[in-house]
Amino acid sequence: MAGHVDLHGLLTTDPVVATAGAGLLSDALRDQAVVVGEAQWQPPPDGSVDPLVRVMADRRRRDANALALQRMTAAGADLVDVRPAHEVLGLERGTFLHAGPPLEWERASGPMRGALIGAMLFEGMADTPEAAETALAASHVALEPCHHRDAVGPMAGVISPSMWLYELRDEVHDHTSWCSLNEGLGKVLRYGAYGPEVVDRLHWMNSVLGPLLQQAVRAAGPIDIKAIIAQMLQMGDEGHNRNRAGSLMLLRELLPSLITADGSSTDIAEAVRFSGANEHFFLNLGMPACKLSALAAEGIPGSTVVTTMARNGTDFGIRTAGTGDRWFTGPANTPEGLFLGSYGPDDANPDIGDSAITETAGIGGFAMAAAPAIVKFVGGDVPFALRTTRTMYDITVGEHTAYQVPILEFRGTPTAIDVTAVVRTGILPQINTGMAGRVAGTGQVGAGLVTPPAQCFTQALDALADALPTPAAG
Amino acid sequence: MTDHVELRTGVYVDSVSLMQVSRTAAAAPGVDAAQVAMATELNLEVLRGMGFDVPAASPNDLVVALRAADETGVATGRAAVDDALAALRSAGTSAGGFGDAPPPRTLGRAIDAVGANLALVSVPGRHAAVEAFDAIDRGVSVMLFSDNVDVDTEVLLKDAAADRGVLVMGPDCGTAVVGGVALGFANVVSPGRVGLVAASGTGAQQVMALLDAAGVGVSHCLGVGGRDLSSRVAGRSTRQALAALAADEGTDTIVVVSKPPAPEVLADLEAYAAGLGTQVHWATLGAGRPDLTTSVENVLAALGRSVPTWPVWDVPQQPVARGSLRGLFCGGTLADEAMLVAGEELGDGRGDIRSNIPLRPELAVGDDLRADGHVVLDFGDDGLTRGRAHPMIDPSLRLERIHTEATDAGCGVLLLDLVLGHGAHPDPAEELAEAVRSARASAAASGRDLPVVVSLTGTDGDPQGLTRCAEALRSAGAAVFLSNAAATRRAVSLLPTTEEA
Numbered sequence: 017m018a019g020h021v022d023l024h025g026l027l028t029t030d031p032v033v034a035t036a037g038a039g040l041l042s043d044a045l046r047d048q049a050v051v052v053g054e055a056q057w058q059p060p061p062d063g064s065v066d067p068l069v070r071v072m073a074d075r076r077r078r079d080a081n082a083l084a085l086q087r088m089t090a091a092g093a094d095l096v097d098v099r100p101a102h103e104v105l106g107l108e109r110g111t112f113l114h115a116g117p118p119l120e121w122e123r124a125s126g127p128m129r130g131a132l133i134g135a136m137l138f139e140g141m142a143d144t145p146e147a148a149e150t151a152l153a154a155s156h157v158a159l160e161p162c163h164h165r166d167a168v169g170p171m172a173g174v175i176s177p178s179m180w181l182y183e184l185r186d187e188v189h190d191h192t193s194w195c196s197l198n199e200g201l202g203k204v205l206r207y208g209a210y211g212p213e214v215v216d217r218l219h220w221m222n223s224v225l226g227p228l229l230q231q232a233v234r235a236a237g238p239i240d241i242k243a244i245i246a247q248m249l250q251m252g253d254e255g256h257n258r259n260r261a262g263s264l265m266l267l268r269e270l271l272p273s274l275i276t277a278d279g280s281s282t283d284i285a286e287a288v289r290f291s292g293a294n295e296h297f298f299l300n301l302g303m304p305a306c307k308l309s310a311l312a313a314e315g316i317p318g319s320t321v322v323t324t325m326a327r328n329g330t331d332f333g334i335r336t337a338g339t340g341d342r343w344f345t346g347p348a349n350t351p352e353g354l355f356l357g358s359y360g361p362d363d364a365n366p367d368i369g370d371s372a373i374t375e376t377a378g379i380g381g382f383a384m385a386a387a388p389a390i391v392k393f394v395g396g397d398v399p400f401a402l403r404t405t406r407t408m409y410d411i412t413v414g415e416h417t418a419y420q421v422p423i424l425e426f427r428g429t430p431t432a433i434d435v436t437a438v439v440r441t442g443i444l445p446q447i448n449t450g451m452a453g454r455v456a457g458t459g460q461v462g463a464g465l466v467t468p469p470a471q472c473f474t475q476a477l478d479a480l481a482d483a484l485p486t487p488a489a490g
Numbered sequence: 491m492t493d494h495v496e497l498r499t500g501v502y503v504d505s506v507s508l509m510q511v512s513r514t515a516a517a518a519p520g521v522d523a524a525q526v527a528m529a530t531e532l533n534l535e536v537l538r539g540m541g542f543d544v545p546a547a548s549p550n551d552l553v554v555a556l557r558a559a560d561e562t563g564v565a566t567g568r569a570a571v572d573d574a575l576a577a578l579r580s581a582g583t584s585a586g587g588f589g590d591a592p593p594p595r596t597l598g599r600a601i602d603a604v605g606a607n608l609a610l611v612s613v614p615g616r617h618a619a620v621e622a623f624d625a626i627d628r629g630v631s632v633m634l635f636s637d638n639v640d641v642d643t644e645v646l647l648k649d650a651a652a653d654r655g656v657l658v659m660g661p662d663c664g665t666a667v668v669g670g671v672a673l674g675f676a677n678v679v680s681p682g683r684v685g686l687v688a689a690s691g692t693g694a695q696q697v698m699a700l701l702d703a704a705g706v707g708v709s710h711c712l713g714v715g716g717r718d719l720s721s722r723v724a725g726r727s728t729r730q731a732l733a734a735l736a737a738d739e740g741t742d743t744i745v746v747v748s749k750p751p752a753p754e755v756l757a758d759l760e761a762y763a764a765g766l767g768t769q770v771h772w773a774t775l776g777a778g779r780p781d782l783t784t785s786v787e788n789v790l791a792a793l794g795r796s797v798p799t800w801p802v803w804d805v806p807q808q809p810v811a812r813g814s815l816r817g818l819f820c821g822g823t824l825a826d827e828a829m830l831v832a833g834e835e836l837g838d839g840r841g842d843i844r845s846n847i848p849l850r851p852e853l854a855v856g857d858d859l860r861a862d863g864h865v866v867l868d869f870g871d872d873g874l875t876r877g878r879a880h881p882m883i884d885p886s887l888r889l890e891r892i893h894t895e896a897t898d899a900g901c902g903v904l905l906l907d908l909v910l911g912h913g914a915h916p917d918p919a920e921e922l923a924e925a926v927r928s929a930r931a932s933a934a935a936s937g938r939d940l941p942v943v944v945s946l947t948g949t950d951g952d953p954q955g956l957t958r959c960a961e962a963l964r965s966a967g968a969a970v971f972l973s974n975a976a977a978t979r980r981a982v983s984l985l986p987t988t989e990e991a
Contacts (some may be wrong), residue, residue: 020655023730026631027710027738029607031671034600034630036621037612038506039578040883041635041674044912045610047953050671053604056593057613057621058502059550065616072623073646075653406591410599440620441595 064439064474067481071436074484076318084321084337085413085432087312088377091186093245093305094238098230100222102177104194105165109139111158115173115370116328117343118161121152125329127208127365130456131172132157134210138218139176145210145457163324163335166311167194168303168370170296171206171452172329179218180226182233182301184241186308193304193311197221197229200294203459206369207452228277228287235273239266241305244298245379246418249429254387255302256371256380257394257448257463262298267291303370306377313337313432320480321413322433325376325445325468329368329452334472336435339483344476346469351451353395353464363461365454372447372468378416378431381446381465382408386421386429394448394464404446405430411437411445435480438473491522491557494564495542497529498552503578504612505879508552511574518570520563521556526571528614529553530877549877598624606630610673611660614877615639618661619647626651626658633673633713634660637872641722644715648726657730662872663713664691664880664913667698674713675882677911678951682707684789685741687731689718689748692821692870692909693782695947696974697747697773699956700786702949703972704798709741716822719751719774725759732759736766743769745789749826750776750849775823777849781831781975782823803960803970807941809984813902814841816895817866817981818888820881822847824907824945825868828978832864835982846871859891862900867891882914889925896929896940903941904929905981907974910948910959919959923966930967941984942968945977 022028035042036055045052060068071077101107112135114128124132133148136157142148151157162169169175173196181194196206199217203209233239244265251261270291275284291297310323319337326333333343348366355363374380384390385405388398396404405421408430415428433445444467451462503511508526515524523540527533529547537544542555556567594600597609601624609625611618615638625632626647634647639661651658659666665688666673670681677695679702686708688694694711701708712735714727728746735741746759751774763770769792773785780788787797815832819825829843836843844861847868848854855861868874869881869888881888895901908922915921926942933940944963948956960970971977 021733021737023631023657023734024607024629024655026607026657026668027734027740029669031608031668031673032604032606033608033610033671033673034597034604034606034625035610035612036597036600037610037635038504038879040506041610041612041913045671045673048671048912051604053594053600053606055597055600055621056595057597057617058595059614059617060620062548062550065620069619069623069643072620073643073650075650078627403592410592410595436620437596443595 058442060440060442061474064477067477068436068439070481070484071320071477074318077320080316080319080338081321081413081432081434084313084316084319087189088309088432089417090188091309091312092188093241093308094185094187095182095233095241095301096185096238097183098180098226098233099183100226101175101179101181104181104183105167107175107177109177110156111160111177113160113162113165113167113169113173113175114328115162115169115171115368116326117331117333117345119159119328119330121155121159123330125365125368126454126456126458127368127452128172128329130208130210131174131205133456134205134214135174135176137210137215139178161326162370163326166192166307168307168373169196169206170299170303170371171369171450172208173370174205178222180222182304184301184304184308185238186312189312191308191311193307195300195304197225198294198296198300200290201296201460207459208456209459210457224283225287225290228274228279228284229270231277232270232274236269239269241301242418245302245305246420249379249383249386249419250422252387252389254380254383254390254448256374257450258387258390259296259298259302262302263295266298266301299371302379303373306373306379309377310373315340320435322376322435325372326370327367327372329365332367332468332472334468334476336476336480339476339479342479344472344479346471349466349469351449351464351466353451353462354393355462356460359453359461363453363458365452367449367466368452369449371449375445375447376433378412378429379419381448383419383421383429384446384448385424390448396465407443408446410441411443435473435476439477442470444468444470492560492564493542494556494568495544496554497545497547498554499550501552502528502550503552503575505877506883507578509879509884511571511578514574515556515567515570518566520560521558521567521570523557524567524571525555527553528877532876532878596624597621598628601625601628601630608633608668610635612636615661619643622647622658623650626654626656629654629656631656632658632660633666634658634663634715635674636660637662637875641717644717644723645726648723652726652730657712657734658727659713660715663715665694665711666713667708667711669710672912675909675911675913676711677702677949679949680707681709683709683740683742685709685735685738685744686711687728687735687744687746688713689716689728689751690823692947693747693749693773693775693823695909695911696782696824697745697786699947699949699972700783700800703801704786704790704795706790706793706795709738710735716749719748719755721752721755725755728759729762732763732766732770736768741768743771743789743793745771745773747782748774749823750774775827775830777830781827783973783975800976801972802976803964805964805967805969807969807984808939810902810939810941810986812986813900815843815864815866815903815905815981815985816901817905818891818895819866819868819907820870820885820888821907821909821947822868822870824947824974825866827974828905829866831975831978832982835979846873882909885915885918885921889921892925892929896932897936899938901940902986903943903981903984905943905945905978907945907947908959908963910952910954910956912953914954917954919954919962923962926963926966926968943977943981944968944970945974946970946972947974
């Protein structure tokens with residue numbers, strides 16, 4: 017009970033009062049010319065009141081969350097290499113990684129099934145889609161979340177042993193993360209397409225693009241991905257569904273060593289054309305950079321910060337810093353937004369992909385205010401983009417030190433989602449996302465906005481309450 | 491007559507605002523009665539009491555109950571409710587566009603937004619701790635206006651606050667004055683050098699009003715919550731408040747105001763205060779201890795000030811032939827003091843005083859709040875404020891009871907309190923005077939004279955105006971006293987000298 021007898025100067029400074037509750041009491045203060053900050057308070061769900069009180073009372077929480085935020089913002093992200101999955105992840109033949117929380121074939125959605133079928137064909141483990149499906153249904157292949165190997169994959173996120181991966185390092189915390197190479201838009205494996213053009217492209221990426229990128233990265237690297245993210249946010253990208261500036265900056269870094277790589281000029285030209293034509297070329301670097309940020313916050317007892325948000329097309333799952341590897345899942349919502357061509361809402365699959373790692377680390381939907389043009393792609397209007405970022409501050413521990421939003425006076429992006437704040441306010445993290453077709457083999461049908469199911473957060477809160485140390489007697 | 495009851499989910503509005511919505515709806519043409527409230531057990535009980543057929547509901551539902559002459563009246567009432575709720579919402583949301591951020595949704599964000607150094611929490615009790623922890627975490631002292639916070643949580647909050655060097659004022663803390671700013675229910679008093687530590691809101695208001703009448707000002711009044719001097723809480727906040735006031739250069743003398751404290755806690759605190767180097771007076775109520783007026787007189791004597799004649803706005807009153815004391819209070823400590831003073835005045839054998847906050851457990855009234863003989867009720871008690879605004883804001887339950895007492899031959903003398911100041915009803919005297927007038931009239935109609943005595947706590951600086959309120963009550967036939975103890979003594983003096991069989 018030492019120190020601060022003077023209650024931080026309470027009796028000698030003019031009161032500035034924050035209020036929650038009856039508006040009449042705030043009005044009475046304003047009548048006395050007191051500066052008042054009034055919270056627009058709403059009750060949390062009934063069942064969460066008790067765990068909320070217990071978790072909020074945990075003396076470790078404040079410092080644990082501050083540490084989580086500090087680590088997330090301090091984490092580095094350098095692109096150091098490009099290598100096949102079997103080399104770096106120890107991914108053995110017969111095991112496929114996928115996006116989101118754990119999943120069995122029986123519960124897998126159309127696009128996830130399509131991507132797994134495509135991976136079977138690509139790996140030569142089946143000759144026809146039917147044979148692939150039969151083998152998958154018979155559990156001849158082990159399925160495992162990318163996150164369980166510190167990797168991330170967009171949309172279906174399927175990684176098979178032969179696929180080439182970007183390798184990123186966080187030297188501050190000595191962590192490594194991986195992500196597949198981006199295939200471009202349209203009919204692609206990550207959206208569940210598995211036709212011949214999809215598999216042919218994957219083979220080309222393996223035999224031509226991967227090795228060329230490897231040479232380029234090794235010659236130019238390490239490339240500071242975190243610095244590119246910081247810059248792209250000031251150039252109208254939000255890092256999830258808009259990656260135009262980031263992709264060009266990455267290409268600028270790679271081009272000199274790419275064009276001098278050991279390869280045929282035709283191959284090099286095709287690799288440059290392919291990468292330059294792909295507006296989401298950078299997404300597969302931004303994601304593992306965000307994964308490194310989230311990884312740095314893992315395993316902090318007492319912290320209520322979200323370290324993973326990921327979807328497998330069936331379930332949405334989250335994990336927290338204070339509850340280790342445990343997933344808290346609920347049925348994935350279906351995004352709402354704008355559709356390509358003649359596709360409509362009925363064609364959209366429920367939310368899918370590890371790309372919500374961007375929001376977990378404070379960009380993507382959380383940085384929408386930095387990317388007003390995104391509304392033309394995901395729906396909504398410009399004030400909505402601004403409001404979204406500002407609202408996310410209500411559910412995050414603090415602000416990113418490197419990622420800033422120019423239009424908000426260069427305020428740091430809202431970073432480190434706090435489970436208690438989500439449950440208290442009912443405000444769910446805003447995710448910008450692509451939409452996969454519901455039927456296997458369709459590909460992308462649109463892009464839009466989605467939120468996690470609230471139950472992920474109430475379950476996580478219950479587990480955080482259960483994980484509290486038993487109070488000392490007395 | 492047509493009844494209409496509907497539940498709305500996903501809408502939370504605080505009880506004070508809902509009271510205003512109810513009033514607006516009740517005033518709509520063709521509407522006979524309207525209650526718009528959160529569906530707490532207490533509020534549902536009130537609705538059933540009004541004869542409404544109430545469906546099963548959760549406390550997070552909003553219930554709208556209307557009684558009107560016909561369907562047109564119901565429709566008018568519903569429209570009035572919708573308009574009033576919409577008006578609340580638009581008042582709460584700042585304009586859209588690019589400039590303004592959405593309003594903060596948690597207390598912590600509100601603290602960040604304005605750089606607050608003090609937090610005021612008045613959300614329903616079961617949710618209050620979450621907001622309070624949010625403030626404590628940020629190194630900000632909290633006034634916890636909310637009641638219905640359990641005592642274990644109170645101890646957790648106060649220990650966490652002490653660790654961070656901040657103060658928890660509350661829970662159930664109605665009154666505080668910090669740096670001249672009135673928080674919650676507080677009177678406008680002149681600045682001075684007497685600091686208050688108050689485990690009692692209305693007790694502190696009574697002391698401040700008496701000091702003000704004596705020309706003595708106040709530096710700060712730090713509330714600590716009604717249970718702070720109980721064995722379980724053991725004076726945790728009182729200790730911090732005493733230390734802070736002792737260290738405050740603007741404070742020379744400290745007065746601790748409390749309902750009856752746990753003796754061992756009081757002894758510990760007295761020992762602690764003795765080492766602080768600032769004179770501390772103990773206006774702690776209890777059997778055989780001085781009442782608040784006497785305590786203030788002792789403080790004035792220690793300050794070398796003369797004791798004024800405490801203001802009275804009197805009317806001629808005659809003792810009654812039969813009937814008991816009925817005290818209907820909004821202030822818990824004022825009710826406590828009234829029971830202590832009346833108990834002493836009545837002496838042994840003239841009847842115990844039954845209450846919902848009894849001096850001894852065996853004197854408790856049942857849930858119906860009814861008893862023969864002397865009764866003193868506190869309408870601000872936790873049990874009567876679940877999902878309802880405090881009676882100093884929403885006097886309807888007490889007004890109803892005044893009406894009931896008027897027709898009860900067992901009611902000999904009516905003793906009421908009225909507390910003015912910031913936070914209280916903007917014009918409470920008019921409504922109460924009307925109730926007094928009509929109570930006296932209906933008693934007279936049944937051949938009884940019903941003397942009414944009002945204990946009026948306030949200052950001339952208060953927005954409602956002390957003198958104006960006192961005159962309004964006197965003209966309705968009530969004798970009005972600034973001193974709650976004096977009011978109680980008058981009321982008892984009017985009772986029959988022997989107990990009725």
